[in-house]
Amino acid sequence: MSLCKLSSRAHACFNGVAGLPGSATDGPAWYRGPLVLLPGLLCLLIGIALPSSGMYYRSTILLLWLPTLYLLVIRRHEWWSWFSPLMVAATLFFAWALLSSLWSNGDEPAREIKHALMIYLTLCAGVLAAGLERRWLICLLTVSCYFMACFAAISLYVAYVLHNVPATFRVASFWQMSHPILAAHVFGFFLMALLHMRPARMAHQACWSLALLLLAGFILLTQSRGVWMALSAGLIVTAALRRERIYLFAMLAGATLLSLVLAFWPDLLTGRGMSLRPELAAEGLALLGHHPLGGFGLGGQYSLQLETTGRHFDHPHNLFLSVGLDLGGVGLVLWLAVWALLLQAGWRNRQSALGSTVLGVWCFATVSFLSDGAGIWSKPREIWFLTWIPLTLALALGSAKTRSQTLPRR
Numbered sequence: 001m002s003l004c005k006l007s008s009r010a011h012a013c014f015n016g017v018a019g020l021p022g023s024a025t026d027g028p029a030w031y032r033g034p035l036v037l038l039p040g041l042l043c044l045l046i047g048i049a050l051p052s053s054g055m056y057y058r059s060t061i062l063l064l065w066l067p068t069l070y071l072l073v074i075r076r077h078e079w080w081s082w083f084s085p086l087m088v089a090a091t092l093f094f095a096w097a098l099l100s101s102l103w104s105n106g107d108e109p110a111r112e113i114k115h116a117l118m119i120y121l122t123l124c125a126g127v128l129a130a131g132l133e134r135r136w137l138i139c140l141l142t143v144s145c146y147f148m149a150c151f152a153a154i155s156l157y158v159a160y161v162l163h164n165v166p167a168t169f170r171v172a173s174f175w176q177m178s179h180p181i182l183a184a185h186v187f188g189f190f191l192m193a194l195l196h197m198r199p200a201r202m203a204h205q206a207c208w209s210l211a212l213l214l215l216a217g218f219i220l221l222t223q224s225r226g227v228w229m230a231l232s233a234g235l236i237v238t239a240a241l242r243r244e245r246i247y248l249f250a251m252l253a254g255a256t257l258l259s260l261v262l263a264f265w266p267d268l269l270t271g272r273g274m275s276l277r278p279e280l281a282a283e284g285l286a287l288l289g290h291h292p293l294g295g296f297g298l299g300g301q302y303s304l305q306l307e308t309t310g311r312h313f314d315h316p317h318n319l320f321l322s323v324g325l326d327l328g329g330v331g332l333v334l335w336l337a338v339w340a341l342l343l344q345a346g347w348r349n350r351q352s353a354l355g356s357t358v359l360g361v362w363c364f365a366t367v368s369f370l371s372d373g374a375g376i377w378s379k380p381r382e383i384w385f386l387t388w389i390p391l392t393l394a395l396a397l398g399s400a401k402t403r404s405q406t407l408p409r410r
Contacts, residue, residue: 034131040064045144049151051175057379068125082127084398086341093334094120097298100327104297112299115377119388126395145194149211152218171221180222182382188227189385191215192234192364196357223268226371234364277317277371279306284316288324295328319373345394361390
């Protein structure tokens with residue numbers, strides 16, 4: 001079967017997504033263009049469901065990073081044209097991170113440098129993916145979201161049917177997502193993405209709604225209050241952005257559900273207090289004051305001791321503070337610049353499905369950062385769904401092909 005026929009079939013399969021473009025553009029042979037990145041981008045999104053982080057890592061090397069290196073070599077004459085303001089800010093951030101390895105007190109600075117370079121290679125894949133037509137990226141995100149909705153359903157079935165856990169149990173998934181908060185972050189990302197992939201056909205909207213309910217149900221049952229607040233922020237922004245009744249209904253349904261939880265199960269919201277987050281933030285700020293410019297360096301080690309409990313923590317449960325402690329005030333300012341430009345990219349493309357997805361995920365991640373997030377210099381894992389994957393999607397918005405596709409207004 002020819003590539004043209006494959007392209008036509010893929011388009012026909014997903015033409016129910018609201019706002020999907022229908023025309024193809026001429027380009028280089030597929031093996032010299034960004035189409036070779038599609039398996040790797042799919043792996044990046046759903047590889048978190050693999051049984052081990054090692055399998056996720058090796059699959060990403062084979063399917064994403066090696067093809068990206070190949071494209072960077074054969075298209076090396078185009079490099080300078082790829083440096084948008086967002087990519088420039090990201091490059092400066094990574095340059096400072098690598099420089100900070102000179103004063104890092106970590107045990108394995110070489111490993112952290114390797115991880116940072118691999119993360120930067122992932123961002124390069126996002127820049128290259130900007131050359132794809134939007135329908136490919138829409139297909140990729142849509143398939144990934146439905147796959148993860150099925151994974152959430154399996155996780156709930158295993159917990160409540162096979163293991164018969166009580167209703168008060170903080171549900172988690174398994175394998176790489178065996179922690180309730182971390183699993184909630186991953187599924188929250190996919191819920192926010194799927195929210196902006198609403199099908200145009202009424203017949204398909206039932207599957208879309210069911211998938212959203214599965215993802216939302218899993219997040220609710222993790223009892224992760226920080227993720228609940230982050231998801232609420234994302235729903236509010238989505239309702240304001242899209243201005244459609246179905247999104248207003250989703251926002252009101254979320255508010256009603258939280259009100260019911262507060263009314264009938266208040267311990268879920270208040271029983272654990274603030275989980276030491278304010279105390280950790282204060283200790284983190286105090287420690288940052290002792291290392292204001294360079295922090296502890298890439299992969300640096302430090303300890304936060306809470307006198308009230310006598311416990312020690314290796315991160316402040318706040319991603320902004322975590323970046324500051326790693327890279328100092330300079331690194332934190334550069335990270336805030338990257339994060340602000342990511343917001344700008346989503347806002348400028350807010351009329352497209354991908355742009356509004358980036359905007360919604362940005363809001364979800366930003367609120368999540370206030371109570372969780374650390375270890376961004378790592379192999380692909382759950383923190384990537386709040387940091388590097390949204391940034392990769394934002395870089396893929398750099399194409400005029402993506403910006404020109406608008407969402408329908410009903």
